[in-house]
Amino acid sequence: MDDLKIAAVCMHSIPGAITRNIDRIDAMAQEASANGADVVCFPELSVTGYMQDSPGRIYGREEMEKIVGRLVRSAGEMRIVIMAGLIEVVDEGNPYITQIIAGPEGVIGSYRKTHLGPTETTLYRPGQKIEVYKAANTRFGVQLCYEAHFPEISTRMALMGADMVFLPHASPRGTPEEKLESWMRHLPARAFDNGLFVIACNQVGACGGGLTFPGVAVAFGPDGRVLARYVGMREHILYADLRDETLQEVRRHRMKYFLPGRRPSLYEKTSLNGNH
Numbered sequence: 001m002d003d004l005k006i007a008a009v010c011m012h013s014i015p016g017a018i019t020r021n022i023d024r025i026d027a028m029a030q031e032a033s034a035n036g037a038d039v040v041c042f043p044e045l046s047v048t049g050y051m052q053d054s055p056g057r058i059y060g061r062e063e064m065e066k067i068v069g070r071l072v073r074s075a076g077e078m079r080i081v082i083m084a085g086l087i088e089v090v091d092e093g094n095p096y097i098t099q100i101i102a103g104p105e106g107v108i109g110s111y112r113k114t115h116l117g118p119t120e121t122t123l124y125r126p127g128q129k130i131e132v133y134k135a136a137n138t139r140f141g142v143q144l145c146y147e148a149h150f151p152e153i154s155t156r157m158a159l160m161g162a163d164m165v166f167l168p169h170a171s172p173r174g175t176p177e178e179k180l181e182s183w184m185r186h187l188p189a190r191a192f193d194n195g196l197f198v199i200a201c202n203q204v205g206a207c208g209g210g211l212t213f214p215g216v217a218v219a220f221g222p223d224g225r226v227l228a229r230y231v232g233m234r235e236h237i238l239y240a241d242l243r244d245e246t247l248q249e250v251r252r253h254r255m256k257y258f259l260p261g262r263r264p265s266l267y268e269k270t271s272l273n274g275n276h
Contacts, residue, residue: 001138001163001244007032007040008238010215010230012205013170015049016058022047022067025084026074032237033078039135040082040237043203044113044144044170045097047086052209055087055123056095064089068100068107075102081135083142085168088112094125099142099168101133109133109142115153117146132160145169148183148200154190158259163247164197165190169216171202176214176231183218192224195250195257197242204235222250 009028013021025042032040045051047067048058059067067086075082081103088098088110097113097120112127113120130153132141141157141164148154148167157165167187171179183200191198197220204215218229219240228240251257 001242001247002038002136003244004038004138004242005036006199006219006240006242007035007037008166008199008201008217008219008240009040009042009046010201010204010217010232010234010236010238011043011046012235013043013046013049013203013207015051015207015209018048018059018067021049022070025071025082028235028237029074029078029080029082032239033080035237035239037239038080040080041166041168041199041201042082042084043201044085044099044168045087046084046168046203049207050170050172050203050211050213051087052119052123052211056089058087059089061089061091068102071100071102072106076104076106079104081108083166083168085144085170090125094123096127097124097144098127099144101142103135108135111142111144113144113147115147115150120146130156130160132157132162139163141165143167145171148186148190151190151193154194154196154198155259158194158196162196164199164242167198167200169200169202170213172211172213174214176216176233179214179216180218180229180231183216187218188220188224188226191220191222193258195222195247195259197222197227197247199240201238204233222247223256
């Protein structure tokens with residue numbers, strides 16, 4: 001992978017205030033670029049805000065495509081990778097929760113959330129693909145919020161060649177300290193067990209509908225240790241330097257890198273009730 005400086009943003013996104021939100025994304029991306037960031041990751045649904053009512057009516061496909069075009073232009077002008085979340089409207093049925101990945105040369109990918117939270121299943125449709133994206137010499141995966149609780153996703157991305165996983169959240173309730181404590185139960189394991197970097201960030205502030213998002217951003221090394229973190233109730237850009245040598249030190253070590261020891265034939269044959 002390339003040595004990278006990443007920016008993980010805690011952003012206050014107002015539901016439905018798309019022009020305001022996209023302007024804020026642009027301004028914070030410019031600040032991150034000016035501070036030397038190569039990649040800037042915004043929270044889940046940062047463009048549209050977290051919609052709890054009729055999300056498919058927020059805009060039409062043409063307006064959505066214009067928003068994606070603006071993200072692409074910003075990434076091109078700043079020569080960085082921008083990841084921002086939005087509601088992806090489709091022709092029929094419920095929309096997707098999607099993270100757009102825009103790079104200097106255009107759209108790198110769009111990740112549709114595959115594992116929906118219990119309150120999202122009646123409003124959105126799940127994506128059907130786990131993918132890994134590439135920017136220059138770095139491969140990375142994206143997971144959205146609730147998906148972090150499914151270890152198989154991170155392992156699958158690692159086996160597909162990911163050097164890092166970005167985890168944009170829109171996770172409400174609790175104080176920033178409580179949210180960080182919750183994340184510390186599972187996110188270090190996603191990094192440590194799979195030998196990759198993990199970068200997570202959350203929306204921040206009250207967004208209407210009784211939801212308030214605690215501001216947390218954290219970056220973990222491939223050894224599961226915290227590289228950088230932010231905890232608070234204000235918008236904030238967290239920076240972390242991710243070095244290839246740090247990744248290779250773990251992956252070259254026979255007692256620190258676990259993926260080569262997997263026995264997938266055993267996992268595939270064992271059912272939930274223990275029968276073979």
